[in-house]
Amino acid sequence: MPTFKLVVAYDGTGLVGWQRQAAGVSVQGLLEEALGALEGRAVPVAGAGRTDAGVHAIGQVASVSIDRAIDGSALVAAINARLPAAVRVLEAHEVPTTFHARFDARSKTYRYRVWNGAIANPFERQYSWHVPGPPLNVDAMAAAAALLEGRHDFAAMQATGSDAKTTERVVFLSRVHYGNALLRDAALITYEVTGSGFLRHMVRAIAGTLVDVGRGRHLPEDVSAMLASKDRGRAGPTAPAEGLFLVRVDYDHP
């Protein structure tokens, strides 16, 4: 019963997210149906991160145990043949049977994309948050982002009503990049964050806070006071799902 580590990319537009739900199309459900058809039995698939409805992934990781001995690239082709084009398995590697995509993850990297320009970009409408108005202060956003690196209590930047046992997380890297824009007088601003783990809506709360800083509503250093307050109401809004990408999940042993 070999176990495989799958690397999965998906366009989350119109999906209910990673996790199987009572209604709607989920990535987990699609993978479980594809593998179930291959194996002729129910095949549970575990994902590294539970991306929300509308959130995308370039490098989600899933683990699955199947009955047959099969080559990784043959498994990729067999699963992809049973998936819609919005979801693709990029890689499949046989791993020790003890491997679990979620429990063994050492770090995850997310990217949040902001389209900052008066006019929305039709090609970015499902892949970024459109922030109109004057240009954001990207230097201030970068300074605020850097203050999030390290071990902090992120209670002020999680979904309200969450019941995580501990709200302390370690952020290894928290950086803002400034991209070239497809359209004139507009900019693509990208936030990338790598951490040991993330609370529910944490990256989107950080992104909403960074945009508030970019708008001049807060100074970069205010971010530290927000964290210390542990008060969700002090930080910025939860940025919309469509700007968020799960980029990578790293493990101690590949």
Next chain:
Amino acid sequence: MPTFKLVVAYDGTGLVGWQRQAAGVSVQGLLEEALGALEGRAVPVAGAGRTDAGVHAIGQVASVSIDRAIDGSALVAAINARLPAAVRVLEAHEVPTTFHARFDARSKTYRYRVWNGAIANPFERQYSWHVPGPPLNVDAMAAAAALLEGRHDFAAMQATGSDAKTTERVVFLSRVHYGNALLRDAALITYEVTGSGFLRHMVRAIAGTLVDVGRGRHLPEDVSAMLASKDRGRAGPTAPAEGLFLVRVDYDHP
């Protein structure tokens, strides 16, 4: 009755193309409805290029005459408020009343995007042609593309059954670019072409021919013989619509 030059971007996915059709949603139809609602009368809109169903635009140009005196940026906002997010007017400039987006165009620039990798990219599925298999020979494609520059008869690279009066066109620039890929072991290959005018399906026929050259089915220099033959059957297939973008339309007087 001021005349405006509009610059328009659209995600062509699910649209029937630029031109109003008996059924389906067209960009021209959307603009005419938005302007009709603003003006309280039927407002005809002329486009520089009739993009086909599924083809995208970053810089389509349209001309329209309206009754009211209005500032360009106010007109942009008023039209965009009445359009779906997939279509955006980027600019509106008042021009001489004799201006016509199509008849006055001096050159147009199109881009064709090819995703060359074993596994399709979910984020490129509506914006590129997925060409699986071994890496395309990009140098050969670039050499073939360069041979298309100049004045040529493009009868071999137009939609079959076209009734264009003349099939001679001038190509000012015809270049292949090699982009970095989002996913491993894959490449984004971009073809960009600027010309005085284009026959129906001409850019897509060129793209299909260049991919055939990249696959080694033809030598770069075979492209000249294809043109000389004036035989559509000699050139490559018509590449799919979703990889094509109308990038820019240029005029003698802005």
